[in-house]
Amino acid sequence: MLAIPTDGPLTRAFARSTTSTTSSTASAHEHPLSSWLKKASAASPGITATTSSTPTLVINAKAAPVLKPSYTQQNLALVSRSLRAILSPVNANTATHTHSYEQLYTIVESLVHVCKAGAELYEKVGMEIERGSVEFARVLRDEIGQAQGGADAQGSEQWLGGLKKAWDGWAERSNIVQSILAPLDSGFTYKQRSVNFQPSQEILLDSFRHSVIDDVEIRAKILQSVTAIVEQERSAPSSSSGPSYKSLHSPVLALLVRMQAYPDLEAAVLTATQSYYEVEAARLVSDSSAVEAVISAASIESYLAHTQRRIDEETLRGQWLLEPTSNGKQRMVEITRDELIKKKAEWLTTGLPALLQEDKPPLVSLSLLYKHLDSVKHIKPLTTIFFDHILKVGSAIVSPPSAAVLAKLSKPPKTDADKETLRVGLAEEETMIERLISFKTKIDVTVDGAFASRDEFLQRRTEGFEKVVNSRTGGGKVAELCAKYLDAKLKSGNRTMSDEELEKCLDEALALFRYTHAKDMFEEFYKRHFAKRLLLNRSASSDAEQSMLLKLKEECGAGFTQGLETMLKDITLSDEMMKGYATQQDKLKADTQGEGGDDFDLNVNVLTQAHWPTYPIVEVSIPATMAAALERFRTFYSARNSGRKLHWAHSLSTCVLKGTFPKCGEKELHVSEFQAIVLLLFNGLSQGEKLSYESIREQTGLEESELKRTLQSLACGQIPTRVLRKDPQGREVHDTDLFYFNESLKNERHRIRINQIQMKETVEEQEQTESKVLLDRGLVLQAAAVRILKARKQLKHAELLQDVVDAIKARFQVDVGEIKKTFEILIEKEYMERVEGERGVYRYLA
Structure with a gap:
């Protein structure tokens, strides 16, 4: 685009020349503008440069110049005709003039300085400039009428190309006119101008602005053409019109800025942007609702990705479409965001649960959802939906329908249906903590990875899980199952996972423990499981046990773990005591030449009753050899600790028996004391001989429930561990059942562990x-x-x-x-x- 210079070559040349009327055009030296004007005259189409003479100006060094009477009027008319030809929008205009630009410059100079006709010349110049700009406007309006279907992007781009060409032509002509009228601008401007006088440059600009840019039809066409091209680019980003128009839009934008028409362009673009995305957003939401009754994760993800793409496009588009110094670029992006996000914020918010229900949280989409809703100040409703989702999913895990059924069951269940219901409900409870941890992990990943760990989401997460965890029995059920979960992990420990994985499991369970209001319930159940792990030697790692105690101490204080630490101390002291007892027994055997002392290895744990869980005293008839060994230890203990009395907790005792089976040879059986007492009854029986339930009960002295549990574990458990057989077969033990030694037992393992029954906690x-x-x-x-x-x-x-x-x-x-x-x-x-x-x-x- 050619810009009209405020200090062109003619102006600079004129500034170096003198304006004295004593100078003569017939001077021996060529005028400073001659070479430039000759070139400009030769290069201008439709304008013929000649050497014809002009009206003669006679200069007398001693007297005022004498002019012919018609000189002023003739030259005013000549300048008017020449300007008309120069400013004509048609290059092939037949209205040519016969004077060069240099000659015209000289004539203007003489009219201003010699003839004192600057005012008349100024008036005629204004008329011709206005005439020329009106002609340019007419040509552009004719092109609007000729462009059938000009509302499309291609027709609009062609018409804007015509506008650019017209402006370039006007700018080129303006440079010539401004140079020719330099004497008028300099001489008349500063000596004889009136208040309303404008330099030719301003007249040329104002006239083009008034006649062309301010023309209602042309202005409307400019705005309509730009918005049509932009809409086409939005609808088909890969269309060929986009890249080519960017280079065209730059001069068009500069023209509108110079002509003070840019605000209308920006307003039109912003209005079109709002209309386009209002329709698009409604269409996308309507399409999704028509296909799906419930918002799916795929629909939300697709909409969010589309929205982000649109915002990125508008950000780039605003850099070339609108004025860099205005805030139009930001407003265009804001309007896009308002239409696609703000007005659809409620619909987007309701899609959060669908995203969170995915097996693996789509962090990219969740992050986009958070970012977009945050940009339109819609975070609070999102946190509410987030909180409601935690309540809905968490409550389904903690308080499923089976929980209400279990609460109404008679205990113990009497019918087979009730027993099956209880079995299903307990199986569901066994996985509750794992499912709750999995759900919380998903929420944690979402909050940290997608919601930038924002305080509002952290608070709602805490409130949600606290309400979920304590929704059933005031938090007691989760506390109980959390202790059971930790028990299972500390028993399996590093046998099934690495130390790092075990620590992670402990931390995850501890995170749930923090939410419960029934920490005393957790403490009691954890103590009972902890006691069994110690007494039955089922802890997989002493380091893991110590680590868990430290975590609980940091979480709840030293008072919380004081009893647990005392339990560990009791086990350590018992080990030291048993070393002393073993030394005494070895000495006794040596003194009696093997006739005294225990016939088997005995290990006793002496527990401080105040710090250990209370266990019921179960009466049982133990074999004579066992009874004698216990009495010897009682004597040993009383000698070292006078005034203290021992109470035997037979329900927690374990034994290791050696048995020989016809088909699998010698095996080492790890059983409870009750199981060992029952199994020893079958020693000495003839092959195939059976013992009745009543006979076993009389010989062991066990109460009915405990005996049935014991016999069930020996005769109704997994096939490789059924060291006894029951007649008739079945899962339940009845008073009329008969039991016999399982001679067909097959088990590849040398050690067979059957005392799992001791680790399980009964309903009672x-x-x-x-x-x-x-x-x-x-x-x-x-x-x-x-x-x-x-x-x-x-x-x-x-x-x-x-x-x-x-x-x-x-x-x-x-x-x-x-x-x-x-x-x-x-x-x-x-x-x-x-x-x-x-x-x-x-x-x-x-």
């Missing part, structure tokens, strides 16, 4: 543990209230209530009604009293 044991925790809670509440009131002497009801809640919230949470009942109990026990005359005030009683 589970209920007893829960009852104990609930009973202990009442005692904890009483102790907390007495301790607080003793320190404060006198307190109002609300203050004491709040202090008690704060004191016990680290272990469990209870209803306010339970705390009020505790106050009534303490008043009855005379630990506190109500203050007379002061309502709602308690006083401690010493």
